[in-house]
Amino acid sequence: MKIDSIQNGIVLDHITAGKALQVYNDLELNKLDCSVAILQNVKSNKMGKKDILKIDKEYDVNLDVLGYIDPDITVSIIKDGQTVEKKKLALPTKLVNIKKCKNPRCICSTEQEIPHIFKLTDAENRVYRCIYCEADK
Numbered sequence: 001m002k003i004d005s006i007q008n009g010i011v012l013d014h015i016t017a018g019k020a021l022q023v024y025n026d027l028e029l030n031k032l033d034c035s036v037a038i039l040q041n042v043k044s045n046k047m048g049k050k051d052i053l054k055i056d057k058e059y060d061v062n063l064d065v066l067g068y069i070d071p072d073i074t075v076s077i078i079k080d081g082q083t084v085e086k087k088k089l090a091l092p093t094k095l096v097n098i099k100k101c102k103n104p105r106c107i108c109s110t111e112q113e114i115p116h117i118f119k120l121t122d123a124e125n126r127v128y129r130c131i132y133c134e135a136d137k
């Protein structure tokens, strides 16, 4: 399968197979007015199968969201058909308004103006805890 390469935009590569839609939804790419290509189950020598997202626009991608979903995603910035920059992702140490606390009694659930903040407490197991009530989901 061949998809036209983009001239100016962003390619998110090496997404774990099956996660492209989660990336699409969490980055709210449906709000962009440019074309976005979602490629699923692309053959990869390194990974067996992977997903790829191509965004046909220069766009300030939220690296914390990506790092939280999958820190192994590679982010390439494309200008005039050439890759001009590759960004490395890391597991973010703090999530602000990316994940919502599910504890209905938590202060960030009851008070609208309080942001949802999670801190990384266990990098190996990717555990984040709410800073207000310590709930982990």
Ligand code: ZN
Pocket: 101, 102, 103, 106, 107, 108, 130, 131, 132, 133, 134, 135
């Ligand atoms: Zn909480």
